[in-house]
Amino acid sequence: MSSNMRDLELLSDDEALFEELEREEDNDVASMRERRIKEIQDELSRRHGRAENSHGLYTDITKEKDFMNITTSEKYVVGHFYHKDFRRCKIMDAHLESLAEKYYDTRFIKIEVQNAPFLVEKLQIKVLPCVMAWVNGYAQTKMVGFDDLGSTDGFATAALELKLLHAGVIKRKEDNAQTAQKSIFQSNDTDSELED
Numbered sequence: 750m751s752s753n754m755r756d757l758e759l760l761s762d763d764e765a766l767f768e769e770l771e772r773e774e775d776n777d778v779a780s781m782r783e784r785r786i787k788e789i790q791d792e793l794s795r796r797h798g799r800a801e802n803s804h805g806l807y808t809d810i811t812k813e814k815d816f817m818n819i820t821t822s823e824k825y826v827v828g829h830f831y832h833k834d835f836r837r838c839k840i841m842d843a844h845l846e847s848l849a850e851k852y853y854d855t856r857f858i859k860i861e862v863q864n865a866p867f868l869v870e871k872l873q874i875k876v877l878p879c880v881m882a883w884v885n886g887y888a889q890t891k892m893v894g895f896d897d898l899g900s901t902d903g904f905a906t907a908a909l910e911l912k913l914l915h916a917g918v919i920k921r922k923e924d925n926a927q928t929a930q931k932s933i934f935q936s937n938d939t940d941s942e943l944e945d
Contacts, residue, residue: 807849821886829859830879841878882918890916
């Protein structure tokens with residue numbers, strides 16, 4: 750066999766190999782695309798279902814019984830006890846409304862204290878605004894006034910967000926992803942790693 754024939758055979762083998770690799774690559778890209786489209790569709794349907802149940806909204810509840818049902822039936826709930834004429838309650842409303850739009854998995858609700866006499870007495874609410882957070886029906890935190898938020902009317906939404914994160918009632922998406930990929934060398938304290 751001449752060297753030209755061997756070169757042609759090698760060339761045709763290389764071309765066949767490249768064609769096969771391109772087909773595999775096309776199949777991989779197509780399957781990745783299909784998987785990503787499915788993920789997006791699932792996320793959209795999840796958000797649509799949450800939106801139907803008032804997730805992503807800051808809802809004013811008028812009946813005490815409805816408020817209690819929401820706090821016991823939803824996984825994550827943040828509830829604000831307010832009075833319509835109190836300026837500080839309106840400040841809290843603005844912060845909670847912005848957080849409601851950001852955290853779809855948590856239900857954000859409020860109720861006027863005049864509509865919830867049983868809860869006001871049972872939960873010993875004496876100072877307004879009062880914000881409580883529940884996980885699976887169990888109270889996780891109670892913030893009275895602005896004491897836990899810097900004792901100022903001009904507190905940052907991030908301060909309230911941090912309190913709710915520590916209470917476990919709101920979750921960041923990147924927090925969920927990090928827990929799944931956590932190194933065996935990391936401790937539960939996210940600020941430090943174990944040393945040798």
